[in-house]
Amino acid sequence: MRVIGLDVSRSVAQVAYLQDGLVRPGGQIALRRADLEKFADRLGAGDHVVLEATGNTAAIVGVLKARAERVVVANPLQVRLIAEARIKTDKIDAAILAQLYAAGFLPQVWIPDESTLALRRQVSRRQQIVRQRTRLKNEIHAVLAANLIESCPAADLFGKKGRVWLANQPLPPDEQIGVEQRLRALDRLAEDLTQLEQPLAHATLASPRAKLLLSITGINGTVAMSLLAAIGDIGRFASPEKLVSYFGLNPAVYQSGLQPAKHGRISKRGRSHARGMLVEAAWSAATNAGPLRAFFMRVKDRRGQQIAAVATARKLAVIVWHVLTRGEPYGWERPALSAHKQRQLQIAAGMPVQKGPRKGISAAYNLKEVRDLERAQAEQAERAYQRLFSRWKQSRPKNAQPARWPQGVVKNREPSIG
Numbered sequence: 001m002r003v004i005g006l007d008v009s010r011s012v013a014q015v016a017y018l019q020d021g022l023v024r025p026g027g028q029i030a031l032r033r034a035d036l037e038k039f040a041d042r043l044g045a046g047d048h049v050v051l052e053a054t055g056n057t058a059a060i061v062g063v064l065k066a067r068a069e070r071v072v073v074a075n076p077l078q079v080r081l082i083a084e085a086r087i088k089t090d091k092i093d094a095a096i097l098a099q100l101y102a103a104g105f106l107p108q109v110w111i112p113d114e115s116t117l118a119l120r121r122q123v124s125r126r127q128q129i130v131r132q133r134t135r136l137k138n139e140i141h142a143v144l145a146a147n148l149i150e151s152c153p154a155a156d157l158f159g160k161k162g163r164v165w166l167a168n169q170p171l172p173p174d175e176q177i178g179v180e181q182r183l184r185a186l187d188r189l190a191e192d193l194t195q196l197e198q199p200l201a202h203a204t205l206a207s208p209r210a211k212l213l214l215s216i217t218g219i220n221g222t223v224a225m226s227l228l229a230a231i232g233d234i235g236r237f238a239s240p241e242k243l244v245s246y247f248g249l250n251p252a253v254y255q256s257g258l259q260p261a262k263h264g265r266i267s268k269r270g271r272s273h274a275r276g277m278l279v280e281a282a283w284s285a286a287t288n289a290g291p292l293r294a295f296f297m298r299v300k301d302r303r304g305q306q307i308a309a310v311a312t313a314r315k316l317a318v319i320v321w322h323v324l325t326r327g328e329p330y331g332w333e334r335p336a337l338s339a340h341k342q343r344q345l346q347i348a349a350g351m352p353v354q355k356g357p358r359k360g361i362s363a364a365y366n367l368k369e370v371r372d373l374e375r376a377q378a379e380q381a382e383r384a385y386q387r388l389f390s391r392w393k394q395s396r397p398k399n400a401q402p403a404r405w406p407q408g409v410v411k412n413r414e415p416s417i418g
Helices: 033-041 057-064 076-083 090-103 114-146 160-167 173-206 208-214 221-231 240-246 272-285 291-303 305-326 335-348 368-389
Strands: 002-008 012-019 022-030 047-052 070-074 251-254 262-266
Touching (some): 002 090, 022 033, 022 090, 047 057, 047 090, 057 070, 114 173, 114 221, 114 272, 173 208, 173 221, 208 305, 221 240, 221 335, 272 291, 272 305, 291 368, 335 368
Parallel strands (some): 002 047
Antiparallel strands (some): 002 012, 251 262
């Protein structure tokens, strides 16, 4: 077996060959498709290629995996922790990758399939557009605040009424021009966002796994596809704790010698966008009746609402693992609300609006008696959760020292909901 280490930069990759315990340099190759294909032609059936995860890793793997026996992608953060050196060059880094892989110490990352990569690209583009829109809106708010203009009486400053109000404000001419430019940029981004969300809505409606996630309180179509893009194959997570750690929602643990373990804030390692989506879903779940709201309120009373939101996001990650692993909807699903979510996705996908008498379970959600019935069932589950944990207390381990619990940590270990 021959191990080939690639230290990848933006335009070139340094090559190192490890065979029979000897490392020899292999020079540089330009990161162009034609040059990579020439390099791949020299690979054999017994060659294993190793490289770190970078922005162009997926394209490099796509060219090399057809020729090499195996292509391995390493976690760059963990590689640096293992093999940080005072003298650092591309040749040394390529050789270290090959040596770590040959010794069995290389921390590998999962390589998504093409459909998951495409979904991740779409979700990433949507995230970028949303960030740009938020930045432009904040700039307009900053202009109003700098000129001592009161808050807009309309609910949405960037809606029709809000824009009419904004056009009549006494701003300096240069500031007025800047506001108009930002509004035009917002309109262009809104069109781009609509074009991007249509295929995402189609993908959500066509995915059985996404429909399962829609059954969970607080999760809508955007959150569902963001989670699926980050998770990929749920089978690669052996337990819900593995998925929680993948999202960076697990607390950091510090322990040395015979001292008891101390838990710090959440690690924030892994998929940051998916973690943010889970926190957003947690805030939504906190406003809807059900066991998740009971959990949120119980943690909020002891630790505050920010920590309660993070703890609820962790609880949601556990529920997501169980729902996807079992292939069953959430135990406290509200069927009419789930159907209503799917109908909203159909509208976002460009499907025609239904006219005439409303039929189906999604239309039933518009009936007050149906909403009240589902809400009453959710409130009953919420009260059952409250009764279950009203007398529950945490048992402290023997010889445990009292500790100050940092922000973002939930002390209690509770059974998962659903």
